[in-house]
Amino acid sequence: MRFRNHLLKPIIQNNPISVQILGLCSALAVTQSLLPALVMSIAVICVLAFSNVVISLLRHIMPSSIRLILEMTIIASAVIVVDEVIKTFAPEMSQILSVFVALIVTNCIILGRAESFASIHGPLASLLDGIGNGIGYSLLLIFVATVREIFGRGTLLGEVVLLPLSSGGWYLENKFMALPASAFFILGICTWIIKSYLNKTKINQRQD
């Protein structure tokens, strides 16, 4: 039960983006269309799960004076490996994602989970927490990317959903959706909905 919570809680209730407000920069940058968002999600889940497990295993022997540096070293190494894997097997995708895969290193979610969770919990709990947070991050990323791709380009995963005017259809593409700023608005609305839903359940629980 406790382990299930580690996995499920970060997905909605303690979502890293909408509740903890972490990792926003990549959420703005890679959500122009769905495919890069999916690749980015998988990359973040892998790095997060790996770094959480390793840091959890080392938690008893890490001297606190160099704790942060060691955590960054582990995270950075994992990111390099993931970046190379993407470069090898999806070279065009790695051009689209450009520096954002490498910038997973600075994604606050990863160091945040390492510091606040993996350094005090066991490896299994940390693994689940890493995957859970990764999925929570991915869900929002995928949601924002879906909205932006459909309304910004009229396509989803490159398939035409709303035939755009420019190719003889009826849908006028929303140019704003193509800009990173639009992700702010969508994220804001998501945060609003999730938080007001969470507050409501909290009030209900108190009444019970």
Add this chain to the structure above:
Amino acid sequence: MKNESLSKTLLVALAVIFLCSLMVSGAITLLRPIQLEQRAPQNLLYILQTAGLVDFSKTQLKQVEVFEQFKKVEIRILDLNKSSLVNKTEKKDYYYRQSMSDPSACTKLIKKDDLAQLEQRPHKIPTYWIHSAISKTKLVVPIYGKGMWSMIHGYIALEKDFNTISGIYFYEQGDTPGIGELIQDPKWLASWQGKQLYNVEGILTLSVNTNDSLSSTHQVDGITGATKTVIGVNNLIQFWFGNHGYRKFLLKQRQLLGG
């Protein structure tokens, strides 16, 4: 040993760093060969550019597209000593630049013949044949030679008559920065188009002019300010289309056309 002691701090730091570097270098060693195989060799792109099949100054090509375009190109190895093609078609590009400095794969040149200051010339060199009705270019061949300071490397594309130039491209030079680059200027390179190598008697008459004489189909205008580099270009043309280069082979091809 306490966690905070100096020796433990150093030990843990070194161990973590060692394991991390092992992981990173391991991944790269495993993945690099696959990456290299997927990357379209840059020189395929240069060949396509010279042949006029792509223009990478205007559009960026994906690797898949480069390979797709390159399917139109047949690679044949030319034996420069016999001035004839080696029979079979090559599947992969042949890197002549490796054999450039290998004495066993080269013929020594005596000073009188060594117009482009190469010292030695490979026995074999790749030639690229374009079999397409739309393309003006029929054949692309590599050329190289000494410029002012450095080796200039390029490709030259010929039309179906094996005499008219349809394109030229220099992809590498290390001459004086800001001046050497002038030979890579698209406008100047475009001025080569339509120029002819040989006259009716088969004598190499094409030259790059460094003085102001009238330009004709056998003369390319030089570049003011890059005189020495242009002399290098002229020299390498004289060498590669002379008797130690492609001349005999090209004239043979021309005869085949006539007959």
